[in-house]
Amino acid sequence: MNGEARRTVSHEDLMRFLDGELTPKERAAIEVRLADSSELRRELAIFRSMKEELRDLSFVPEHGDSVWDRIRSRITSPAGWALAVAGFLGWAGYATWSFVNSPSAILVKLATGAVVTGILVLLAQVIWDRYREFGSDPYRNVHR
Amino acid sequence: MLPDLERELLRKCQAGNSRFFEPIVRAYERPGMRIALGMMGNPDDARDALQNAFVKTWQSLSRFDLKRRFAPWFFQILRNQCRDALRSRKARFRLEALDERLEMKPGNPEDGPERRAERKAAKKLLWKGLERLSEDHREVLVLKEIEGFRYGEIARILNVPEGTVASRLFHARRALAEELRNAGVTYP
Known part of the structure; x- marks a missing residue:
């Protein structure tokens, strides 16, 4: 009888019973089968005990430590x-x-353009190098 | 938070006003932290995953349908962030002295020092057991036992049918019982 009763209660129904997810009628049906099977009662007792221990594990983050x-x-x-x-x-x-x-001389325009372009090229080079290093930087997630 | 108020705040966030995101963050950071900590196993990685989840949520808010419930959607994003972090090996699930950084659920004030030490040892064994479970098993146990969600809510967060939630819970509990037995815990 024990083995038969065990087989008629699926794993899913046993979990629903344990977690209070069944209707009263479904609960009553499982209770009848539980009364017939010591194996089922033992398994349920283990799960219940673990459930209480896990609930006890619940915790809350520190106060005032908002993200x-x-x-x-x-x-x-x-x-x-x-x-x-x-x-x-x-x-x-x-x-x-x-x-x-502007009415400036063409030589002045060329010289100024060369200076500005040079600075921008150097800046782009620095940004590009920094970007490439960022991918493999092991300390990028370290905060002070 | 009241559903109507939450919907109104989310509508304003969708319009790009970030200051209305603050009450949403404050309402969800505590349950979010509990879930992230259960999945990641240590407060620093949990906090990182939680922050990334909120940023991702903000970036995806324009696609969120206001007729749906926000909580399962957010927890689904958080769960994905935790899994991504675990897979990227940046943060492997590791056991830490949680009670140094977090306020544990208070025990019975009448418990003596011996009983408190027993409880602490039992908690440590449980964390070690959880650490050894697969991601699928650990997350379903965290959502059910630590956060107390109903099967329907867990199904929405994990994007699986309710029957799968029940089945996964059974196997997760059985695996955890096995781990605890191997650690020397005896059951009647």
């Missing part, structure tokens, strides 16, 4: 960067257009 500050900086900084870059590009475009159309 909001870090999240705020991460969700607002992309918008800030986008605005800063768009503004800089607009300003640089306007300055270039004004400079090219």
Whole structure:
């Protein structure tokens, strides 16, 4: 009888019984089978005991230690960067257009253009190197 | 948080106003931290996963359907973040002295020092047991036993049928019982 009763209660139904997910009628049916099977009762007792121990393991994070500050900086900084870059590009475009159309001598324009282009190339090189290093930097997630 | 209030806050977040995201973060960070800690096993990695989940949630909010419930959607993102972090080997599930950094659920104040030491040892064994389970088993136990979700909610978070939740719980509990037995725990 024991083995037969065990087979008629599926693993899923046993879990639903343990976790209070069955209707009263379904519960009553399982209780009848439980009364017939000592093996089933033993298994259920083990699961119940473990369930209580796990519930006891529950914990709460420290008070006043919100993650909001870090999240705020991460969700607002992309918008800030986008605005800063768009503004800089607009300003640089306007300055270039004004400079090219200014009455300055062509040699002055060429020399100034070479200086600005050189600085931008060096800056791009530094940014590119930093970007490549970032992928393999083991300390990038370390915060002070 | 009231569902109507939450929906209104999310609507404002979808319009791009990040200050309305703060009450959402504050409402979900504690349950989120409990889940992340259960899955990651240590507070630092759990906090990282939680932060990444909130940032990801913010970035995906425009696609969120306000007719749906927010909680299962958010916990699904959090669960995926935890799994990604575990897989990337940046943070492997490791046991730490949790009670040094976290406020544990208070025990019975009448417990003597001996009983408290027993409880502490039992908790350590449980954490060690959880550590040895597969990700699938650990996450379903964390969602059910530590956070107390119903099967329907777990099914939505894990994106599986309710029957799978029940079946996974059975195998997870059996695996944990086996681990505890191997660690010397005896059951009646």
